[in-house]
Amino acid sequence: MTEPPHDPQAHDPQAHDPQSMAQACAEAMFQDDHASQALGVTLERIAPGAARVSMVVTANMVNGHGLCHGGYIFTLADSAFAYACNSYNERAVARDGAITFLRPAHLGERLVAEASERLRAGRGGIYDVRVMRQDGGVIAEFRGHSRQIGQRFFPSEPRHG
Numbered sequence: 001m002t003e004p005p006h007d008p009q010a011h012d013p014q015a016h017d018p019q020s021m022a023q024a025c026a027e028a029m030f031q032d033d034h035a036s037q038a039l040g041v042t043l044e045r046i047a048p049g050a051a052r053v054s055m056v057v058t059a060n061m062v063n064g065h066g067l068c069h070g071g072y073i074f075t076l077a078d079s080a081f082a083y084a085c086n087s088y089n090e091r092a093v094a095r096d097g098a099i100t101f102l103r104p105a106h107l108g109e110r111l112v113a114e115a116s117e118r119l120r121a122g123r124g125g126i127y128d129v130r131v132m133r134q135d136g137g138v139i140a141e142f143r144g145h146s147r148q149i150g151q152r153f154f155p156s157e158p159r160h161g
Contacts, residue, residue, distance in 0.1 A: 018048045021154075022087035026051070028153045029086055036079045039072070043083060049117030049127075051083035057109050068105035077129040077142035080115035085125050085146035089153050092125065096145040103139045110134040113142075123148040 026046040030036075036053070039061075045052040055076055063069040078097055085092040105111055115129040129142040 018088075021089055022046050022048045025087050025089055025153045026083050029083065033079075033082075035075070039075065041076065041079050044112070046083055046087060048087050049084055049120070049125075051080045051087070051115045052112065053080045053083065053115075054110055054112045057105055057107055057111065059107060062107050066107070068107070068109070068111070070099070070101055073101065073105060073111065073131055073140050074099050074142070076111055076113045077115075077131050077140065078144065080113035080129045081127050081142065081144040081146070084115035084117060084127050084129075085144070086153075088120075090148045091151040091153065092146040092148045094144055095124065095147040097142065098144075099140050099142040101140050103137060105133065105139050111139070115144075123150075 023046055026043055030043065039055055040058070041053050041055045043051065043053050053076060055072075057068045057072070061068050061072045074097070077099060078094065081094065081097065082092075111131060111133060113129050113131045115127050118126040118128055125146040127144045127146065129144065130138055131140040131142065132138050
């Protein structure tokens with residue numbers, strides 16, 4: 001992300017509906033997400049259990065074949081997954097993540113990763129992420145399993161979902 005979508009100070013922590021809670025959690029995460037910031041990842045959309053992020057493939061991301069290195073595509077998908085699974089005021093980390101690369105990405109292309117929740121049960125969750133070129137062509141599919149770690153972004157808030 002290059003900038004948080006909204007000013008975190010604008011949120012009233014006592015008046016969070018699920019959407020504004022998801023937004024507030026994303027803003028809180030962004031402050032310490034130096035990896036996404038360094039890659040120029042932008043958070044385009046956040047909702048409970050869902051996120052859309054994007055980045056432009058730079059020269060530093062291109063491998064010896066002249067293609068975007070798969071690790072950067074994985075990282076973009078993992079960032080979307082992270083924002084989606086941390087949207088309920090329960091801090092969560094990846095327990096497992098796997099990606100299937102379908103097509104290459106090239107220098108200068110804008111990549112978009114859309115994460116959607118498939119299941120939340122107990123402290124775990126399953127999320128699917130589709131990584132696409134700006135034209136909508138799918139280049140990778142990612143599945144991540146999350147695990148809540150027993151910490152909250154806003155401890156005084158009631159538990160949601």
